[in-house]
Amino acid sequence: MDYKDYYKIMGIEKEASQDEIKRAYRKLARKYHPDVSKEADAEVRFKEVGEAYEALKDPEKRAAYDQLGANWEAGQDFNPPPGWDAGFEFSGGGYTGGDASTYSDFFESLFGRDFGSAQHGQQRKSYSARGEDHHAKVMIDLEDAYQGATRGITLQSPELDSNGHVINKQRSLKVKIPKGVKQGQRIRLSGQGSAGMGGASAGDLYLEIAFNPHSIYTVDGHDVYLDLPITPWEAALGAKVKVPTPNGPVDLSITAGTTSGKKLRLKGRGIPTKSPGDLYVITQITLPPANTDAAKELYRKMEQELPYNPRSKLGV
Amino acid sequence: MKETLLNGILLDEESELSLNELCCACSSSADLIIELVEEGVLEPVEAKMYRLQQTQWRFSVNSLQRARTAISLQRDLRINIAGIALALDLLEEIEKLESRLAQLERNEKI
Numbered sequence: 457m458d459y460k461d462y463y464k465i466m467g468i469e470k471e472a473s474q475d476e477i478k479r480a481y482r483k484l485a486r487k488y489h490p491d492v493s494k495e496a497d498a499e500v501r502f503k504e505v506g507e508a509y510e511a512l513k514d515p516e517k518r519a520a521y522d523q524l525g526a527n528w529e530a531g532q533d534f535n536p537p538p539g540w541d542a543g544f545e546f547s548g549g550g551y552t553g554g555d556a557s558t559y560s561d562f563f564e565s566l567f568g569r570d571f572g573s574a575q576h577g578q579q580r581k582s583y584s585a586r587g588e589d590h591h592a593k594v595m596i597d598l599e600d601a602y603q604g605a606t607r608g609i610t611l612q613s614p615e616l617d618s619n620g621h622v623i624n625k626q627r628s629l630k631v632k633i634p635k636g637v638k639q640g641q642r643i644r645l646s647g648q649g650s651a652g653m654g655g656a657s658a659g660d661l662y663l664e665i666a667f668n669p670h671s672i673y674t675v676d677g678h679d680v681y682l683d684l685p686i687t688p689w690e691a692a693l694g695a696k697v698k699v700p701t702p703n704g705p706v707d708l709s710i711t712a713g714t715t716s717g718k719k720l721r722l723k724g725r726g727i728p729t730k731s732p733g734d735l736y737v738i739t740q741i742t743l744p745p746a747n748t749d750a751a752k753e754l755y756r757k758m759e760q761e762l763p764y765n766p767r768s769k770l771g772v
Numbered sequence: 773m774k775e776t777l778l779n780g781i782l783l784d785e786e787s788e789l790s791l792n793e794l795c796c797a798c799s800s801s802a803d804l805i806i807e808l809v810e811e812g813v814l815e816p817v818e819a820k821m822y823r824l825q826q827t828q829w830r831f832s833v834n835s836l837q838r839a840r841t842a843i844s845l846q847r848d849l850r851i852n853i854a855g856i857a858l859a860l861d862l863l864e865e866i867e868k869l870e871s872r873l874a875q876l877e878r879n880e881k882i
Contacts, residue, residue: 485849491841492863502848589797591840606777630775634782642833643780662797662836663780674878676871681878717879730784738878 457561459534462508462521470522474515481509503558510559517567524566534562584654593664594643596633598673598680601665601727602702604635609663629661636729637665638678673702678733679726685742686710701725701735708737716741788817788830798839802826804846805839811853813842813860 463470466480487493488502495501512518594607611627629648637643642662649659667675674681684699694712698705701722708720718739726733746752781787795802806826808814816829831839841863842856851859 482849489845489848491844492859506848586796588799591797608775628775629778631778631780637782640837642783642836644783645778645780648778659796661780674874676874 457534457565459532460504460508460560460562462511465504465508466512474513477509477512481505481513485509507559507563511563511567521566535565584656585652586656587650587652587659589659589662590649591662591664593666594631594633595666595668596637597668598670598675598727599702600633601637601667602635605633607631607633611661631663633665636727636732638727638729639665639667639675641665672700675727678729678731679736680733681736681738683740684708684720684737685740686714688741688743691715691739691741699737710739714739783833783836785833787833789833789836791816791826791829791831794831794836794839797836798843800839800843804843807853808839808842808856811857813853813857814839 463472466477466484468476468480472480484505485502488495488498488505490499490502493502510517511521590611592609592611594609596605596607600607608628608630611629612624617623629645631643631645633643642664645661645663647658648661651658672682680702682699682701684697686695686697689695690697690710691714692712694714695710696707697710699708699722703725706722706725708722710720716739720737720739722735722737724732725735744751746755789797791802791805794800795805798805805814809816809829814831814835816824816831816835818824819829838860842860845851845856845859846853
């Protein structure tokens with residue numbers, strides 16, 4: 457397991473006061489909160505910072521962590537030395553915030569994992585209660601939204617074992633993704649959340665749909681956009697060209713005199729939601745390279761036989 | 773072990789959640805959801821028009837996202853309800869602006 461430098465994670469000196477630690481935590485929590493932050497690794501950083509704060513905000517835990525010594529490097533392979541925590545008593549404090557099940561092995565090896573059970577254990581009374589609802593994200597391709605798909609997902613959910621310890625249980629599910637889903641929509645799977653207690657029903661699982669970035673399409677709601685390169689002669693003379701769509705290629709007529717950046721709408725060829733979206737094709741005129749004598753000759757011929765000043769409106 | 777294929781319900785623009793369903797989906801107490809409604813963070817569908825009782829409230833799926841964000845902001849950043857209302861409005865504004873920016877960038881690169 458890797459050693460974690462909690463001071464480095466929080467960007468503070470080892471001599472920082474408890475107030476400074478609190479301030480650093482508040483600032484980083486705002487910066488990396490997954491609902492607010494635009495940073496790519498916000499969620500990971502947020503958890504890391506939460507764990508660091510959990511270790512440092514309690515003077516006793518902090519003192520224990522400090523006496524591991526200053527010679528450890530972040531990421532270095534780590535095992536707690538025997539008897540390292542002699543003279544410290546953490547059990548009173550417990551986990552006070554955050555989601556204990558997300559703390560690293562490093563944290564658990566130092567401070568144990570029993571803190572969580574004190575909190576969670578309180579819920580284990582003999583009444584019946586519906587199981588908790590769970591949330592997860594599932595990544596799909598744009599094509600899946602057109603055709604529907606099945607996705608295997610693996611969920612980690614904290615559960616209590618027979619001793620009341622929190623353990624992470626892995627569960628695999630196979631889920632049908634119906635066609636016509638949009639980014640951010642949710643699928644509700646009844647009874648796939650936590651088990652109920654005392655004979656009550658299980659909670660639900662909410663799956664949030666997110667699209668993998670696509671190499672050629674961009675998506676906006678139920679509309680899809682595609683940049684379509686065309687040749688100067690297709691643009692000038694008009695042509696019928698093949699256009700890819702997530703449902704397979706279609707023919708598209710380019711009218712004579714089409715300019716670059718023209719938005720052509722393929723009605724109803726966006727994501728097939730209840731009211732289907734559109735596919736917008738945006739033309740981009742691309743020039744054939746003048747990299748052979750014959751090609752250069754053709755361009756020169758155009759220059760001579762097609763007198764044209766594209767800058768006439770600029771007065772030059 | 774053979775896995776069975778699970779068929780869920782797709783929550784679209786027309787789907788609605790009851791107060792109870794929303795509480796369960798957010799692992800939140802009804803009191804907090806009611807507080808969020810009173811602050812204007814969440815708005816039950818047509819509740820004002822028909823003066824609906826709390827047990828008759830229906831929430832759009834968008835409310836689910838808003839409520840979840842509100843609750844995690846309160847829990848993780850210790851923001852009060854008024855601050856949450858402001859943060860949510862600003863976050864939605866940013867989202868709108870970003871989608872507008874993406875649109876303009878699409879036109880720009882031509």
